[in-house]
Amino acid sequence: MTMGWALKTPLLSCLLWPGMVWAVERFPPPQFETDYVRPEVLLAKPRPVVWDYIDLAFLAIGLGTASWLAHRYRHRRAILGLMLASVLYLGFFRKGCICPVGAVQNVVLAIANSEYNLPLSVVFIFGLPLLFALFFGRVFCGAICPLGAVQDLVLLRPVAIPVWLESIGRLAAYIYLGLAIASTAISGVFLVCRYDPFVSAFRFSGNLYILILGGCILLIALFIGRPYCRFLCPYGVILRNLSRLTRRMISISPDKCIDCGLCAKACPFGAIRPPVTRPKGQAIATLKALLLWWVAASTIIMLAGFFLGSLAARGIARLDSTVQMASNLQAGSDGPSHIRDAVAAYLASGGTAEALLEKARVTLARYRMAGGLLGGWIGLVIGLKALGACIKWPQDGYRADPASCLACGRCFAYCPREHLRRGKLESHDH
Amino acid sequence: MNKKDQDVIPRRSFLKEALWGGCLVGLGGLAGLSIARAKRSGLVWQIDPSKCIACGRCATHCVLEPSAVRCVHDFKVCGYCRICFGFFDPQPLAINEGAENQLCPTGALVRKFVEDPYYQYTVDESLCIGCGRCVKGCNAFGNGSLKLQVKHDICVNCNSCSIAEVCPTGAFRRIPAHHAYLWGI
Numbered sequence: 001m002t003m004g005w006a007l008k009t010p011l012l013s014c015l016l017w018p019g020m021v022w023a024v025e026r027f028p029p030p031q032f033e034t035d036y037v038r039p040e041v042l043l044a045k046p047r048p049v050v051w052d053y054i055d056l057a058f059l060a061i062g063l064g065t066a067s068w069l070a071h072r073y074r075h076r077r078a079i080l081g082l083m084l085a086s087v088l089y090l091g092f093f094r095k096g097c098i099c100p101v102g103a104v105q106n107v108v109l110a111i112a113n114s115e116y117n118l119p120l121s122v123v124f125i126f127g128l129p130l131l132f133a134l135f136f137g138r139v140f141c142g143a144i145c146p147l148g149a150v151q152d153l154v155l156l157r158p159v160a161i162p163v164w165l166e167s168i169g170r171l172a173a174y175i176y177l178g179l180a181i182a183s184t185a186i187s188g189v190f191l192v193c194r195y196d197p198f199v200s201a202f203r204f205s206g207n208l209y210i211l212i213l214g215g216c217i218l219l220i221a222l223f224i225g226r227p228y229c230r231f232l233c234p235y236g237v238i239l240r241n242l243s244r245l246t247r248r249m250i251s252i253s254p255d256k257c258i259d260c261g262l263c264a265k266a267c268p269f270g271a272i273r274p275p276v277t278r279p280k281g282q283a284i285a286t287l288k289a290l291l292l293w294w295v296a297a298s299t300i301i302m303l304a305g306f307f308l309g310s311l312a313a314r315g316i317a318r319l320d321s322t323v324q325m326a327s328n329l330q331a332g333s334d335g336p337s338h339i340r341d342a343v344a345a346y347l348a349s350g351g352t353a354e355a356l357l358e359k360a361r362v363t364l365a366r367y368r369m370a371g372g373l374l375g376g377w378i379g380l381v382i383g384l385k386a387l388g389a390c391i392k393w394p395q396d397g398y399r400a401d402p403a404s405c406l407a408c409g410r411c412f413a414y415c416p417r418e419h420l421r422r423g424k425l426e427s428h429d430h
Numbered sequence: 431m432n433k434k435d436q437d438v439i440p441r442r443s444f445l446k447e448a449l450w451g452g453c454l455v456g457l458g459g460l461a462g463l464s465i466a467r468a469k470r471s472g473l474v475w476q477i478d479p480s481k482c483i484a485c486g487r488c489a490t491h492c493v494l495e496p497s498a499v500r501c502v503h504d505f506k507v508c509g510y511c512r513i514c515f516g517f518f519d520p521q522p523l524a525i526n527e528g529a530e531n532q533l534c535p536t537g538a539l540v541r542k543f544v545e546d547p548y549y550q551y552t553v554d555e556s557l558c559i560g561c562g563r564c565v566k567g568c569n570a571f572g573n574g575s576l577k578l579q580v581k582h583d584i585c586v587n588c589n590s591c592s593i594a595e596v597c598p599t600g601a602f603r604r605i606p607a608h609h610a611y612l613w614g615i
Binding site for chain 2: 025026027028029030032033034036038039041043044045046047049052095097102105106107109110111114115116117118119120122123124126127130131134188189190193194203205206207242245247321338341342345346348349393
């Protein structure tokens with residue numbers, strides 16, 4: 001009755017794995033003679049769906065408030081308060097997830113992979129900040145985004161970066177967006193979440209390298225305002241381009257600008273542009289000729305990008321686990337041990353070699369397509385950036401560039417007209 | 431807008447308005463497409479015990495520390511063995527609860543006498559780190575009543591689960607949130 005045999009049998013732990021069988025009744029569950037009752041095991045249910053909608057409500061109310069603060073109330077201190085509330089709720093309470101920045105990938109995955117079901121709330125979490133950008137500019141960046149807020153709060157002594165340098169640096173964000181979409185569509189890997197620099201800080205746990213990355217970004221953020229937002233954030237790329245078309249631009253002062261340029265000096269993100277006079281006569285003709293050249297050149301850059309991208313993707317595909325497993329299967333027993341283990345485990349769990357090779361072939365084709373599209377995208381962005389560098393739209397007075405303005409509200413207090421408008425200064429000119 | 435003004439600006443404004451409308455429609459379309467794919471219930475990560483080989487990666491690869499994966503005991507399947515292969519080291523010095531005889535590195539599996547010759551094994555969840563040593567032992571020589579499961583009060587449900595990426599058998603998968611456990615009761 002007792003299992004005395006077991007004690008005498010030498011237990012060979014090397015036998016454990018290959019002969020493993022799940023839930024076999026080797027020993028029938030006993031009938032107890034005493035009044036022993038088997039304990040009930042109750043496991044915690046996942047977070048109720050209602051919390052998703054509470055997050056959504058926080059985001060919606062927050063965005064509405066941020067728009068009102070940036071356009072009407074116009075006080076930096078109030079925006080700062082909202083920013084803090086957002087860091088506490090979306091950052092520390094919700095542990096940095098869900099955030100609209102990462103939601104881009106959920107939407108991509110839902111479109112690319114029909115097996116994934118996207119929670120309804122995520123659609124809105126992704127879409128609401130974009131919708132607000134079309135109407136009120138980047139109010140999400142300014143007051144709601146916890147990643148942006150963390151950097152904004154540590155900004156100590158901003159250093160000005162030339163516009164052209166920032167524009168080139170921002171190419172990284174466009175590439176990051178493309179990479180994130182491609183990797184999610186191909187293999188369901190969420191790059192943006194994995195390399196989210198501050199999520200470990202919000203969770204007080206996580207990968208050491210990510211903590212170091214976050215620390216480095218915060219160190220840079222002491223001197224360069226919001227480096228992640230300006231040079232890396234993939235969601236920021238979408239926001240800035242929608243914000244170019246915004247219905248209502250953030251105005252430094254609703255009154256007429258007196259061209260003092262104080263606001264441009266106050267903006268830590270270099271988002272305020274000086275007045276530009278309209279080009280005349282010859283200059284317009286030159287610009288038109290330039291535009292033709294640009295169309296031709298950027299087509300060539302895009303095609304080259306497509307070609308180079310699909311070429312590079314072939315190399316990158318070799319790092320994919322499915323492709324590695326397939327090539328290991330074909331080549332024989334050589335290769336790194338973890339791949340060999342994976343192949344053995346795959347075959348042991350009932351997978352066939354043909355299915356694996358077919359899956360690897362499909363994966364490879366996907367990589368090449370995605371690589372080509374990514375290359376083309378980078379080409380397009382380079383072309384558009386070159387165009388943007390040539391053309392300067394005329395504007396009178398200092399204005400916040402709607403694409404770069406993060407609606408942080410710092411400039412309001414620096415504008416003398418704003419002081420007049422608020423009645424803090426006495427007017428002498430009328 | 432002033433209709434008589436034939437300057438460049440109205441044309442530019444018109445293009446801008448059209449582009450704005452286009453973006454709004456595009457955003458609506460994207461949202462519509464995603465809503466068509468969306469479900470009310472989300473998905474959560476879970477371990478399929480029939481595929482799990484208790485390799486130990488769950489304990490080391492979770493973004494949380496300790497891992498959100500814990501051992502769960504299915505008492506209905508348990509044989510209440512005196513010598514439990516999930517509890518005892520393969521070569522125990524003695525058959526008692528001494529720490530040196532235990533397989534569990536944290537002493538999370540608690541052995542308690544019920545009636546001769548049966549012993550009850552309970553998982554102390556606060557100590558369990560999800561290493562799966564007991565699961566491996568129980569699966570190999572016992573009834574397989576110990577199982578690794580993702581605890582949903584701990585799991586933060588990452589979009590790309592870092593354990594799922596390294597799981598060698600594909601036992602880690604997404605399942606609907608309203609049936610969030612796969613441990614066979």
